[in-house]
Amino acid sequence: MGLARDAAATARRLRAEAIFDVETKSTATDVVTAADKAVERQVIEALRELRPGDGVLGEEYGDAAGEGSVRWILDPIDGTVNYLYGLPQYAVSLAAEAGGEIVAGIVINAATGDEWTATRGGGAYRGDRRLKVTGPAELSQALVGTGFGYDARRRAHQGRVLAGLITRVRDIRRFGAAALDLCAVAEGTLDAYYEKGLNPWDHAAGGLIAREAGAVVAGLQGARPGLDMVVAAPPAIFNDLHDLLVGLDAAGGA
Structure with a gap:
């Protein structure tokens, strides 16, 4: 989608020019830059021109209702801390929701230009290559991604969950951008992913991409x-990962 690519180009350009107007959100470690706001405004303005009746739910400016049947769910820069530090793991994530279901999504790593897309029932792609989840038959051989919240109490609980999990899997990775983590599950560079505290804009597009590639994407206990929780994994290991996370009270804590 051209407007998502334009948004990624804007994010990359602003990062090259310099980070500016750093503010704080929920805590001092949850940074948001003027670039987040600029990219979100750019996408909203483009959507209003192309589809003036649609609603938009964005991370920075909230939920703007529309008269149409489609709502766009936008994370202008997923992985803002990575963006701030110049780590090449930050993305523009944009999904279309109709009838309460995500029907299309695109995630672009703005640092590299890599692009993942999916439509409901139409499969998932990285560029022109169709994706299909792969992975081990046993959880003990799985490379699992996760992330952590900004609140110290939540991090403490997530650390305890991680301590209980790490001896039961191959290894853990934490890249700092949920949308890209979900795309990694779709293409097999992660075997599975879980995280508590994700908002709709964090997982709407990436979740559809992982699901259309064949992953199970769900919360806990139905x-x-x-x-409360997002878990993405191939069917062969999803139940084992799910049950382990339930046993570790991964959805609990602050």
Whole structure:
């Protein structure tokens, strides 16, 4: 989608020119830059021109209702801390929701230009290459991605969960951008991923991409993916990972 590519180009350009107007959100470690806001404004303005009746839910400016049947869910820069430090793991994530379901999504690593897309029922792609989840038959051989919240109490609980998990899997990775982690599951550079505290803009597009590649994407104990938990894994190991996370009370804590 051209407007997502334009947004990624803007994010990359602003990073090259310099980070500016750093503010704080929920805590001092949760940074947001003027670039987040600029990229979100750019996408919103483009959507209003192309599809004036649609709603938009964005990380920075909230939920703007529309008269149309489609709502766009936008994370202008997923991985803001990576962006601030110049680590090449930050993305523009944009999804279309209709009838309460995500029907299309695109994630672009703004640092590298790598692009993942999916449509509901139409498969998932990295560029022109169709994706299909791969992975081990046993959880003990799985490379698992995760992330951590900004609140210190939540991090403490997540650390305890991680301590209980790390001896049961091959290894753990933490890259700092949920949308890219979900795309990594879709293409097999991660075998599985879980995280508590994700907002819709964090997982809407990436979750569809992982699901269309064949992963199971869900919450715990029959819940939909959301703030309490997002788990993405191939069917062969999803249940074992799910049950282990339940046993470790991964959805609990602050």
